[in-house]
Amino acid sequence: MSGLTAARLPAYAFFAASGLVAGLALGRVEPVALAAPFVLALVAAVAGREPHVTVRPSLDRERALEGDEATATIELFSEGGVDRLEVLIPLPQELSADGGTARALVLHADEERTIELTLRCERWGAFTLGPLLVRARDVLGLRSWEGMAGQAQPLRVYPREETLHSLVPALETQVFAGNQVSRVRGEGIEFADLREWQPGDRVRRVNWRATALRGALWVNEQYPERNTDVVLFLDTFAEVRVQGRSTNDRAVRAAATLAHGYLQRKDRVGLVGFGGVLSWLVPQSGTRQLYAIVDTLLASDIVQSYALRGVDVLPPRTLPPKALVLAITPLLDERTATALIDLRARGYDLIVIEVSPLELLAPEPSSPLELAHRLWRLSREALRWRYEQVGVPVVTWREDLPLAAPLEEVNAFRHLARPA
Amino acid sequence: MLAIALTRAGSTAPWLIPSAALGTLLLVAALSRGGWGLGAALWLGGATYVAFVVAVENRIDAAAPLVAVLLLLCGELTAWSLDERWRIRADPSLSWRRGAAVASLAFAGLALAALVIALGAAPTSHGLILTVAGAVAAVGAAGTGIWVARS
Numbered sequence: 001m002s003g004l005t006a007a008r009l010p011a012y013a014f015f016a017a018s019g020l021v022a023g024l025a026l027g028r029v030e031p032v033a034l035a036a037p038f039v040l041a042l043v044a045a046v047a048g049r050e051p052h053v054t055v056r057p058s059l060d061r062e063r064a065l066e067g068d069e070a071t072a073t074i075e076l077f078s079e080g081g082v083d084r085l086e087v088l089i090p091l092p093q094e095l096s097a098d099g100g101t102a103r104a105l106v107l108h109a110d111e112e113r114t115i116e117l118t119l120r121c122e123r124w125g126a127f128t129l130g131p132l133l134v135r136a137r138d139v140l141g142l143r144s145w146e147g148m149a150g151q152a153q154p155l156r157v158y159p160r161e162e163t164l165h166s167l168v169p170a171l172e173t174q175v176f177a178g179n180q181v182s183r184v185r186g187e188g189i190e191f192a193d194l195r196e197w198q199p200g201d202r203v204r205r206v207n208w209r210a211t212a213l214r215g216a217l218w219v220n221e222q223y224p225e226r227n228t229d230v231v232l233f234l235d236t237f238a239e240v241r242v243q244g245r246s247t248n249d250r251a252v253r254a255a256a257t258l259a260h261g262y263l264q265r266k267d268r269v270g271l272v273g274f275g276g277v278l279s280w281l282v283p284q285s286g287t288r289q290l291y292a293i294v295d296t297l298l299a300s301d302i303v304q305s306y307a308l309r310g311v312d313v314l315p316p317r318t319l320p321p322k323a324l325v326l327a328i329t330p331l332l333d334e335r336t337a338t339a340l341i342d343l344r345a346r347g348y349d350l351i352v353i354e355v356s357p358l359e360l361l362a363p364e365p366s367s368p369l370e371l372a373h374r375l376w377r378l379s380r381e382a383l384r385w386r387y388e389q390v391g392v393p394v395v396t397w398r399e400d401l402p403l404a405a406p407l408e409e410v411n412a413f414r415h416l417a418r419p420a
Numbered sequence: 421m422l423a424i425a426l427t428r429a430g431s432t433a434p435w436l437i438p439s440a441a442l443g444t445l446l447l448v449a450a451l452s453r454g455g456w457g458l459g460a461a462l463w464l465g466g467a468t469y470v471a472f473v474v475a476v477e478n479r480i481d482a483a484a485p486l487v488a489v490l491l492l493l494c495g496e497l498t499a500w501s502l503d504e505r506w507r508i509r510a511d512p513s514l515s516w517r518r519g520a521a522v523a524s525l526a527f528a529g530l531a532l533a534a535l536v537i538a539l540g541a542a543p544t545s546h547g548l549i550l551t552v553a554g555a556v557a558a559v560g561a562a563g564t565g566i567w568v569a570r571s
Contacts, residue, residue, distance in 0.1 A: 037529025
């Protein structure tokens with residue numbers, strides 16, 4: 001630890017020296033008497049010795065959800081004791097602590113004390129707590145020793161998920177077993193149709209009631225249950241952030257919710273972080289993939305970039321054929337708009353979930369910015385029209401609505417539009 | 421403390437008032453601006469008192485230890501006040517311990533200053549040895565201050 005002196009100590013020394021010199025020069029004892037208590041304070045300060053403190057921070061958990069609380073425990077020990085020990089945990093903005101993050105206490109010789117801090121996880125992210133800032137002071141605060149202590153503790157705060165009752169089914173299924181009824185007939189459970197018996201059909205598939213009515217062998221046809229490939233396409237080129245509310249935060253929350261929902265259905269889910277920093281995960285299924293996706297989402301951040309970037313830069317395996325691509329975007333960057341239209345042109349089943357930034361940027365009525373805001377909204381409408389022209393449903397997720405609302409809108413659109 | 425000195429100063433009081441007022445202003449500034457000017461405030465207070473003693477008092481002023489301790493308390497209490505402005509959740513015992521330490525330092529300083537006054541009042545010869553001892557003490561205090569400031 002590095003030693004520091006109080007700002008008043010040099011002033012005390014100067015005062016004492018002035019008093020002693022004045023006493024000599026004037027031949028009076030009063031200036032010396034004035035200096036005496038300050039000399040005593042100097043002696044008290046010089047007599048202070050650097051204390052040795054052991055600090056062991058720990059967290060009761062490494063993972064938490066948004067809104068959860070985690071408890072940080074700091075164990076302190078000193079052989080020689082400390083008159084005043086101050087401990088500060090530097091916290092990121094996304095975490096807060098009840099009663100502040102700084103504590104001051106007395107640590108007697110050979111005494112072990114424990115400080116507990118309740119941390120509230122305000123926003124998702126991958127954080128590191130520590131090392132701690134520690135300051136030991138003498139009882140008068142004339143000298144202090146500062147330093148950093150303790151091992152850094154990781155804490156991953158996962159985004160809280162939205163409640164979803166149904167997901168958007170992909171138009172095309174894959175060859176692996178899953179929970180989604182395929183559009184192609186085959187071996188399955190769901191009844192599809194009746195047809196006449198053909199050589200090779202199994203006897204168990206014969207529909208005896210239809211056979212009796214028609215006088216010839218008829219068999220049942222079924223839809224098989226298959227899985228689908230879903231790619232979550234997260235636009236990280238730009239965001240709108242106002243007073244802690246951000247489109248990127250909601251986009252990450254939506255992506256985590258959708259990943260969880262599709263993986264529960266035994267689908268394979270992949271992730272593409274499309275922005276200043278490109279990241280991707282090849283579609284896989286299972287719990288491990290869920291953690292991989294969420295961990296990647298925690299690291300996703302808006303990085304300013306002027307690079308012209310298209311979907312060509314993505315590895316082919318990240319976008320398997322017949323995959324459902326769910327693009328979660330605030331529709332702020334032209335590069336994303338172009339890339340999504342490119343994806344649609346390549347035949348992907350594309351859905352655009354627009355994380356609306358309009359509520360965050362609403363100007364005051366009769367403000368000079370109102371005209372600019374209206375023009376901006378018109379340009380967004382034009383972009384949505386471009387998507388609709390190529391058959392891509394665009395749904396708007398407003399801040400005051402649950403995620404289920406735009407997904408239901410997509411389902412209704414698909415039901416009515418009967419996309420190819 | 422300065423007011424008492426000024427009331428005792430008589431006709432020389434107008435000469436002492438500016439430095440006393442400036443010292444008081446600097447003390448207020450130190451309280452409101454994070455300790456800035458505290459040293460100057462103490463020095464001006466002490467200098468005003470010494471000027472009063474030299475100008476008015478022919479005898480040794482027995483109030484000097486009290487003035488010294490009050491000046492020290494000005495510095496310590498200002499520093500304590502500034503320390504308490506940090507948003508730190510502290511053990512209640514810390515305040516008691518610091519209060520006791522400040523009081524102890526004040527009493528010890530009072531005793532030391534009174535001892536100095538008593539020794540000064542004693543009829544001893546003002547020889548070279550005492551002068552050299554005083555000079556060594558002054559240099560020692562200044563050196564200590566420099567060492568503390570650089571450490």
